[in-house]
Amino acid sequence: MFSLAGRATRKYKNYIGGKWVASKGGLLRSSNPATGERVAEAQNSTEDDVRSAIDAAREAFDRGGWPRKRPHEKALVLRMVAELLRKNLESLSILLTLENGKPKADSKGELLNAANVFDYYATATRHIVGKIPRYGPTDTSLVVYEPVGVCGLIVPWNSPISLLSWKLGAALAAGCTTVVKPSEYTPGITMEFAKLLASIEELPDGAVNVVTGPGETVGSELVKNGKVDKVSFTGSTETGKRIMQMASANLKKINLECGGKSANIIFDDANLAGALDGAVWSIFRSAGQSCNAGSRLLIQDTIYNDFMKRFLRRVSKIRIGNGLDPKTEIGPLISEKQLDRVLGYIESGKREGAKLAAGGKRMTDGELRRGFFVQPTVFEEVGVSMKVFQEEIFGPVLCVLPFHDEDQAIELANATRFGLAGDLWSRNLIRIMKVSQGVRTGTIWVNRHLNPGPEVPFGGFKQSGIGRETGIEGLMEYLETKHISLQLTDSFERVRR
Ligand code: NAD
Numbered sequence: 001m002f003s004l005a006g007r008a009t010r011k012y013k014n015y016i017g018g019k020w021v022a023s024k025g026g027l028l029r030s031s032n033p034a035t036g037e038r039v040a041e042a043q044n045s046t047e048d049d050v051r052s053a054i055d056a057a058r059e060a061f062d063r064g065g066w067p068r069k070r071p072h073e074k075a076l077v078l079r080m081v082a083e084l085l086r087k088n089l090e091s092l093s094i095l096l097t098l099e100n101g102k103p104k105a106d107s108k109g110e111l112l113n114a115a116n117v118f119d120y121y122a123t124a125t126r127h128i129v130g131k132i133p134r135y136g137p138t139d140t141s142l143v144v145y146e147p148v149g150v151c152g153l154i155v156p157w158n159s160p161i162s163l164l165s166w167k168l169g170a171a172l173a174a175g176c177t178t179v180v181k182p183s184e185y186t187p188g189i190t191m192e193f194a195k196l197l198a199s200i201e202e203l204p205d206g207a208v209n210v211v212t213g214p215g216e217t218v219g220s221e222l223v224k225n226g227k228v229d230k231v232s233f234t235g236s237t238e239t240g241k242r243i244m245q246m247a248s249a250n251l252k253k254i255n256l257e258c259g260g261k262s263a264n265i266i267f268d269d270a271n272l273a274g275a276l277d278g279a280v281w282s283i284f285r286s287a288g289q290s291c292n293a294g295s296r297l298l299i300q301d302t303i304y305n306d307f308m309k310r311f312l313r314r315v316s317k318i319r320i321g322n323g324l325d326p327k328t329e330i331g332p333l334i335s336e337k338q339l340d341r342v343l344g345y346i347e348s349g350k351r352e353g354a355k356l357a358a359g360g361k362r363m364t365d366g367e368l369r370r371g372f373f374v375q376p377t378v379f380e381e382v383g384v385s386m387k388v389f390q391e392e393i394f395g396p397v398l399c400v401l402p403f404h405d406e407d408q409a410i411e412l413a414n415a416t417r418f419g420l421a422g423d424l425w426s427r428n429l430i431r432i433m434k435v436s437q438g439v440r441t442g443t444i445w446v447n448r449h450l451n452p453g454p455e456v457p458f459g460g461f462k463q464s465g466i467g468r469e470t471g472i473e474g475l476m477e478y479l480e481t482k483h484i485s486l487q488l489t490d491s492f493e494r495v496r497r
Contacts, residue, residue, distance in 0.1 A: 009038045010039065010040045010041070010191075011040070011041045012043070012191035014042075014045060014053070014209075015198060015209060015210040015211075016056050016211065017052070017205050017209065018204075018206060019205075021049070023045040023213070025045050025049070025213065027041045027044055028043060028044040028045075028187055028213055028214075029041050029042075030042070030185055030188050032098050032371075033100070033332040033334050033335060033371055034322045034323060035367075035370045039095070039098045039099045039188050040191070043211070043212050043213065044213050045212060045213035045217070046213070046217060049211050050179070050181075050211055050222060050225070051221065051225065053211045054150065054152075054179055054209075054221075054227050056206040056209050057177040057206055058177075058227045060177040060205065061147070061176070061177040064177070064204050064207065065207075066172070066175065066177055066206075067147050067175040067176070071125050071126040073202070074125045074172065074173060074175065075125050076202060077172070078119070078122035078169060078172060078173060079119060080202070080203075081115075081118040082116070082118040082119045083115075084196040084199070084200070085161075085196070086111075086112070086115050089111055089112070092107075092111050092161075092189065093111055094107075094324070096110065096111065096161065096186075097331075098188075098324075099185070100158070100160065100185070101287070101333075102323050102331050104323055104326070105326070106323075107323070110161055110162045111161055113162045113454075114164070115165075116453060117169045117454040118165055118169045120455065120470075121454075122173070124173050124472065125173035128145050128475070130144040138487065138489045139486070139488070141484065141485050141486065142486065143483050144484065145479040146482055147175035147176045148174065148176055148229050150177055150178070150228050150229050151232060152223065152225075152228045152232070153167040153171065153178055153180045154219050154223075154234070156183050156234050157183035157184075157185035157186040157334055158289045158290060158334070159286075159290075160182055160186040161189060161190070161193055164182070164193070166234075166454075166469040166470050167255075170470075170474045170477065170478050172207070174478035176478050177206060177207045178208050178209065179209045179210075179228070180210045181215075181218050181222055182210070184212075184215070185334050185335060190210060191212065194208070215239065219243075220246060223246040228252065229253065231247060231253075231254050231255070232467075232477070233257065234257040234258075236259050237258040237392070237417075237464070239258075240256040240465065243256065244256065254466065255477050256466045256467065257291070257464075257467070257469060258291075258420075258465040260292055260293070260418050260419075260421060261296060261416045262292055262294050262296070262422045263294070263297075263409075263412065264279055264283070264297050264298065264422065264424075265403075265423065265424045266307065267409075267424075267425060268302045269431070270425035271447070272303070274425070274447060276310055276314060278423060278448070279294065279311060280311070280318070281449055282294030282423055282449045283297070284315075284329075286330075287333055288342075288393065288398075289334060289338075289394050289395065291464075292420055292450070293394075294398075295393065295398060295399065296389065296400075296412075296413075297398055297399070299403070300409075301402040301404055304402040308400065312357060315376050316358065318376050320368070321367075322367065331373075332371040332372045332373045333373070333395060334372070335372060338372065338394065339372040339374065341393075341394075341395070343362060345388055345393045345395070346360050346397060349379045352386045352387065354379040354383070354399070355379065356377070356378075356379060358375070359374070359396070361375050363375055375396070377397045378398045378400060379397070382400065384415050389401075409435060410434075413435075413438075413439045414439060414440050417463040418460070419442065419464045420441055420465070421441050421443040421444070421445065422443070423449055424444055425447055427447075432446050440461045441461055441464070442468070454470045456470065456471050457470055457474060458470050458474075
């Protein structure tokens with residue numbers, strides 16, 4: 001019923017220097033993870049294609065118009081991007097759901113979030129203002145912020161447009177030029193977005209280039225190439241480590257937004273109805289394929305049994321299916337590889353002695369057999385050393401543990417190598433302050449899940465990453481600080497230090 005039949009496969013070339021360019025590397029195909037049907041054909045680019053894109057971005061930075069635009073001119077373009085996203089919301093959300101599998105309402109939410117980010121950076125670009133300290137009547141300094149240069153933006157598939165907006169919005173606001181590399185799984189939606197960018201006459205050719213293809217070729221060329229000044233990467237911690245190694249060869253600046261294993265801590269004084277909905281949404285949204293998924297649920301022992309009874313009842317009612325069905329709450333996993341990985345983790349949880357309280361299997365009834373659907377899965381009696389507790393599964397798999405008091409909640413929350421985010425449910429302010437400061441993550445959401453807007457920063461402690469995105473902190477990542485020291489007399493004064 002929610003099939004692709006009648007929708008032609010979309011075909012895309014790379015977008016380089018303002019032109020649509022075919023690669024000699026053949027085609028990269030994406031398919032609908034709910035049905036297996038072909039969605040898009042893009043370019044399976046080679047290193048040569050990436051080098052052309054880098055040259056275009058380099059030329060646009062060194063001699064082109066974008067870095068030299070005035071703040072209000074950059075703001076105008078960024079606002080146009082936001083407007084185009086909103087104007088094309090319906091068709092883009094269908095394509096995003098077809099390629100990524102997430103429910104269409106979530107796709108719309110993602111695209112509106114991206115529009116909001118471009119709007120935010122349209123304002124922020126007008127606030128890039130330096131400082132002028134004064135040392136004496138004829139002795140002063142200018143501290144100015146300059147764009148970092150050519151930026152390689154490497155993006156995953158799970159929220160391909162909003163995660164791109166975090167990077168591209170900030171990079172363009174700073175005056176950088178860019179080469180975008182989307183995930184192999186979501187080239188169609190990214191190239192459709194590139195078409196919107198190409199329609200903006202005020203955005204000079206070469207300021208944004210988009211090249212599709214594999215991480216090992218397209219992605220690594222962006223990281224290794226000496227003409228790229230900075231790489232901003234979102235993806236797994238393992239790929240992040242490889243990127244850091246490659247970037248060290250020329251000391252390239254890097255931002256790494258990597259994996260997570262967030263704890264969702266529920267105290268007995270919380271609004272439990274809200275906490276219950278929050279816990280379900282936090283882990284099972286996007287079928288658990290979210291960097292900030294609350295994949296470890298920690299419940300205070302005084303309410304553990306009652307809460308779990310209600311939680312498991314709610315989990316059993318989650319509606320799983322094709323994202324184009326308006327009733328669907330959870331879509332499929334992105335690929336067969338991801339399906340095997342998630343099922344492998346479920347087996348390891350069982351092998352290591354965790355108790356399977358819900359789910360645990362691939363879903364193959366009716367239409368679901370064509371896609372990569374996994375039941376929402378819940379493990380209880382989980383040990384801290386178990387793989388399901390320690391590793392990012394990136395699927396609908398939850399570990400639940402009881403805790404006794406605030407100190408034990410903090411200790412459990414901090415017991416992995418990740419430090420991306422976390423949720424905390426309580427109405428006791430002293431407790432909220434103690435726990436949110438004790439948990440070593442870049443974000444803590446108290447009685448909510450996800451950021452209220454792009455004004456605030458997001459990023460990881462520990463092995464969840466380096467740097468921040470969104471907010472002014474996200475903008476500063478694309479700016480270099482320069483100090484110009486001025487002695488406005490003819491005499492020379494020796495400074496000793
Ligand atoms: P991935 O690491 O496999 O790929 C991410 C991107 O890197 C893709 O575009 C891929 O092609 C590219 N890539 C792969 N190998 C590369 C290489 N050697 N050199 C350069 N680029 C390379 O991750 P994924 O499966 O696409 O995404 C899921 C991961 O992303 C999860 O770990 C998730 O936690 C993480 N993530 C983090 C955040 C965050 O903000 N911290 C947000 C979303 C997703």
